[in-house]
Amino acid sequence: MAVASAAPGSNFSKQLLFFLLALILFCDACKKISLQVPSHLPVDALVGTVNLKECLQSASRIQSNDPDFRVLEDGSIYTTHDLILSTERKSFSISVTGSQTQEHKVIEVVLAPRGKKLFERQERQKKDPVLKRSKRRWAPIPCSLMENSLGPFPQHVQQVQSDAAQNYTIFYSISGPGVDKEPFNLFFIDKDTGDIFCTRSIDREKHDQFPLYAYATTADGYAPEYPLPLLFKVEDDNDNAPYFETKLTTFTVDENCRSGTSVGKVTAIDLDEPDTLHTRLKYKILQQIPDHPKHFSIHPDTGVITTTTTLLDREKCDTYKLIMEVRDMAGQHFGLFNTGTITITLEDVNDNAPSFTETSYVTEVEENRIDVEILRMTVEDQDLPNTPHSKAVYRILQGNENGNFKISTDPKTNEAVLCVVKPLNYELHQSILLKIGVLNEAQFAKAPNSQTPAMCTTTVTVKIKDSDEGPECQPPVKVFQSKDGFPAGQDLQGYKAVDPETRSSEGLKYKKIKDEDNWFEINEDTGDLRTVKVLDRESKFVKNDQYNVSVVATDADGRSCTGTLVIRLEDFNDHSPQIEKEITICQNDKDFAVLQPEDLDGPDNGPPFEFLLDNSASKFWTIEPKDGGKTAILRERQNLDFNFYRVPIQIKDKRGFSARHILTVRVCDCTTPTDCKMKFSGDRDIKPPNVILGRWAILAMVLGSALLLCILFTCFCVTVKKTVKKCFPEDVAQQNLIVSNTEGPGEEVMDANILLPTQTSNICDTSVSVGTLGGQGIKTQQSFEMVKGGYTLDSNRGGGQQTLESVKGVGQGGMDTGRYAYTDWHSFTQPRLGEESIRGHTLSKN
Structure with a gap:
């Protein structure tokens, strides 16, 4: 099955583009190029395109030697007027010059009229009928359709043929978009010849290609060939003018900006085929309103608008309008175009300094008046109102060294408001000259190549009016020194006020209005003070070593002033260190x-x-x-x-x-x-940290010790020959020693000095033993109890007392309490004899 090209339509401009894409032959780059064209070429018709980059990467100059043709920078060749080519070939050359190397090359272009080849083919077919049909393969050949074709319709598009037609009666059919799918009935095929026709014009922006399938079948339904895929591409016609995305676009830029400042970028849309001349757009400013001087320019390719001067002044004109044009076909005059309006608004900057409407002012105020408005001043500023660029900030530059005045800005009127905040004294100054300056809240932005202006200033003469005024307490606080412990009944210099008219204190009356601890009394005629209490620095009414007394001075008319007298007390070492008892x-x-x-x-x-x-x-x-x-x-x-x-x-x-x-x-x-369970009590008998014995107790202890030594010596001299167990009756003394602890005449004795032993000591001979002391073993247990001032040897006589057992170190789990050997008693009493002796001597002196 074969595919054959169809004949072009009658419309020359449409035929031109159709045949241009059919054949572009490059014989040798920069030498010779052949283009097949129709015999009739209308004005501004696209003849073909040459690839200039294969000759030179960048060309600065492109020129045709034939005035019938012109060449664009992308290699497109257009006619300059209507041309009718003869059956002979027509040729011309294009000269290309490099932009950097200035290299020069020539491209030869040969135009072959299509009518001559068609005539030669028809003549050959007449002479040799076999040439009318040759064997072809069942394969697709690319085919293009021109957008917006004018017909006549139906228009022949292509022919498909199958080699199986030599052996079978073949019927042809097609399917796909444009046939049995949307858009329906755009294409049909002659089932006997395989000719495909188009029934109407096509819009490429809706359908840019049609993938179809062709079928070859016999009468009985046999398919000797596989379905043949056909792709019909729709070639673009420049039928869509570019347009701006938004008809009205607004940009902003600061006034006084530098030349070349970017304002904004405009964009346009073209629905024709991308990356072709049909969508290659150029931008241009048609008109600026107001039109003088020209402040803006636009890049023709990117659409970026920039400033061209530094003379944009918002105060002269705050808004500009630009009438813009966008044109396709790289801006050629035959390209399609559209227009739009761009609005550029100038943003305000602080390029105008404020200035006073008057160079000087005069006002007056009564003395001693405070918090009173005395003057308002206005300024002029051409910057945008109610913005930091025009809001005024006023300053008093000279004349307010004492802080009598304050100046502020009225937020509604932008006026300067001058007030008196500290009393003025006519007796000191009859007038004051103020120098006042003004600036804006925003920092001044100077224009390029200009200087920052100086601050605008004005002068204000304030005249002070005299008035009959009351006494003055100057200074309001007076301080004098005094010693801690200053006695009562002493005179001190008090607070003095003066009449500003007479500059004296005559006729003034004084009265205390604050004296927290009532330390002083005041003389109402002189204001002097007299102490009524001792001045105590450690008083709770003294803060930071200072005691304050407030005094009011009143004249004959009842006008008064108030002053404070601060008594600063010097510390005196009159308090000893105290401690918790x-x-x-x-x-x-x-x-x-x-x-x-x-x-x-x-x-x-x-x-x-x-x-x-x-x-x-x-x-x-x-x-x-x-x-x-x-x-x-x-x-x-x-x-x-x-x-x-x-x-x-x-x-x-x-x-x-x-x-x-x-x-x-x-x-x-x-x-x-x-x-702790022990409670503090002022009547408690506080125990000394040790037991102290009197003289008589010491004497009793010495005699007792001597007697005990005699008894022990006698016992050691007795010998026993046999084991004898002797037990004394309970009512016999059995060598029990009762220690006396009586001192002098007994002034410290609160209870009975001598108590009976708490336990009887038994001496029993239990066995016969041979020893160095006469061969008789003696086991002796003795018990002593001594009470003196609450101290006892018995550990069971009350907790917390110092006992023999505590000194010895025997606990309740040790030996039997209340019974001790002589050595224990001796070691307990001996160290304390000296201390008791000393104490007894002290008591006897008392």
Whole structure:
């Protein structure tokens, strides 16, 4: 089956494009190119396209030597007027010059009229009928259709033939879009000849190609060939003019911007085939409104609008309109085009400085008036109103050294408002000259090649009017020094006010309005003070060593002023360090207590403190300063019994001023002081840390010890020859010693001094033993009990007492309590004889 090309239509412009795409032959680049064209070529008809880049990569000059043709920069060849070619070939050349190397090349173009080849073929077919049909393969040949063809219709498109027609009667059919699919009935085929026809014109923007299938079958339905795919491409016709995406586009740019500033980019759309001359667009500004001077330009290819001058001034014209044109066919005059309007708005910048409407102002105000408006001033500014570029900021540059004036901006009117905020005194100044400047909130933006203008200023003369005014308390606060402890009944200089008219204090009356602790009384005529109390720096009414007294001075007309007298007290070392008198030591936690003295005097008469213990207390306690002498640690020398103790201590401040304190120390079996069950009481008999014996107790102990030695010596001299068990009756003394602990005349005795033994000692001979002491073994157990001032040898006579058992170190689980050997008693009493002797001597002196 074969496929044959169809004849062109009668419309020459459509035929031209149809045949152009059918054949472009390149014989040799830059030498010779052959193009098959119709014999009739209308004006501005596309003849063909040559590939200039195969000759030169970049060409700066392209020129045809035949005036009948012109060549564009992309290699497209167009006719300049209507041409009718003869049967002979027509040729011309194109000269190309390189843009960089200036290399020159020539391309020869040969135009072959299609009518001559068709005539030669017809003549050959007449001479040799065999040539009317030759064997061809069942294969597709590319075919193109021209968009918007004018007919006549039906228009022959292509012919398909099968080689099987030599042996069979073949019928042809087609299917696909344009036949039995949308758009229906666009194509049909002659079932006998295989000629395919188009019934109407085609819009490429709707259907750019048609994939069809051709079939060859016999009368009985036999298909000797496979279905043949056919692709009909629709060649583009430049039938769509480009258009702007939006008809009205708005851009903004700052006024006074530099030349070449980008304003915006316009874009256009062309529905024709992309990457062809039909969609190669060029932009142009047709008109600027207002049109003078020309401020804007546009890049023809990208559509970017830029400024061309630095003279854009919003204050002269704030909006420009540009009438834009976009044209296809690379901007050629025969290309399709459209127009649009671009609006460019100028953004305001602060390029105009504000200026006062007057060069000077005069106003007046009464003296002593405050918070009063005295003047309003206006400015002119050509920048955009109600923006930081035009809002004014006013400053007082000179004349307000005392802070009497304040200037502000009225946000509604942009005026300057001048006010008096501090009283003016006519007696000091009758007029004041102010210099005032103005700027904008936004920083000034100078135009290119211009200078920043100086600040605009004006002067204001403020005249002060005299008025009858009351007394003045100047300064409002007066300070004088006084010593701590200044006695009562002494006179002090008070607060003095003056009449500004007479500059004297005559006729003024004074009265106290604040004296928190009532330290003073005031003389109503002179304002002098007299102390009614001792001035105490440590008073709760003194803050930061200062005591304040407020005084009001009143003239004859009842006008007054108020002043404050500050008495600054110099510190005097009149307070000794004080300390908490009752402390607790929890032995389960620690064996010390922290002492934190307080001194009401100032730092110069306070810490570091010096801590001293009495000699009697230093045997059982130690004290160690901490924190640079601000605190101290009181520690036990040895574990004391759980009881109350008196500890004399002396504390000195930095200047040596000291106080003696008796601390009540509670030694308790606890973890925290709140757990201790022993309660502090002022009537409690505080126990000394050791047992002290009187003179008579010492004498009794000495005699008892001598008697005990005699008895023991006698017992050791007795020998026993046999085992004898002797038990004495319960009512016999059996070598029990009763120790007396009576002192002097008994002034310290509260209970009976001598008590009977709590247990009888039995001496039993249990066996015969041979020893160095006469061969008789003696086992002796003796019990002693001594009571003196609540101290006993028996550990069961009350918790917390110092006992022989506690000294010996025997617990309740050890030997039988209440019975001790002589050596135990001797070791307990001997160290205490000297202490009792000393104490007895002290008591006898008292």
